[in-house]
Amino acid sequence: MKVLTEERGGKTILTLKEERLDAHNSGELKDRILKLFEDGCRDVLVDLRNVQFIDSSGLGALLSGHKNAAHRSARFALAGLQPRVRSMFELTRLQRVFEIYSGLQEALSE
């Protein structure tokens, strides 16, 4: 899975460089997010602007991140959801669960 990880303003930004998030790569994303928390990151932001397609396993990987953050009293947020991707969150009502920002700048200013 192509991912860019960087630190900015005290946050760890995970930028997915994939157009598709499905059962082929969602397991790796789940592991990468878990590793960030295990390494001590306490404010993780996932930039999804490049992701044009997400399935239930992709949502599951992000939910895993959300739960891992809650377990550690850490912060886990999403940014840059494309319209079709956002509609999958809305269909499952998961937009109520996640902290979601329209873009990276908005998320970083919080």
Next chain:
Amino acid sequence: MCGAPETILNLDIQIPNQTRYLRLIGNITELIAKEIDAGDADREALAYNLNLVVTEAVTNAIQYGSPSDDHDRVRIFLSYENCDLCVRVFDHGQGFDLASFGAPQVDELHERGRGLFFIRALMDTVEYRRTECGNVLEMKKRLL
């Protein structure tokens, strides 16, 4: 209304039971959705939804329907005729009871279990049954 009554398309595909082929099968279904004469349907939405439905069904067939056989294949049959879109995904697993899968509750943050929810939400009818060719998940949608 959708296209002329003579619009008929049948596609029979078999892929190795590996998730790396999900992208391929998803892209094929998106292309079909964009090419068929689907009347007033939102083609971009239809393409995404069909991609998602097939991806979820094939993922289930790969993960639960190919017991201990790395060389097993997943068969996908897609047809479009007289405004009716039908997708069948075959598997060789133990099968499952479709009725036992309800809608996920938003306050229950399970990481799994939303695939069948997506399929049911986006298609008109969904059936799962045993046939001579194995189990088949049949998903239909009328495009008007």
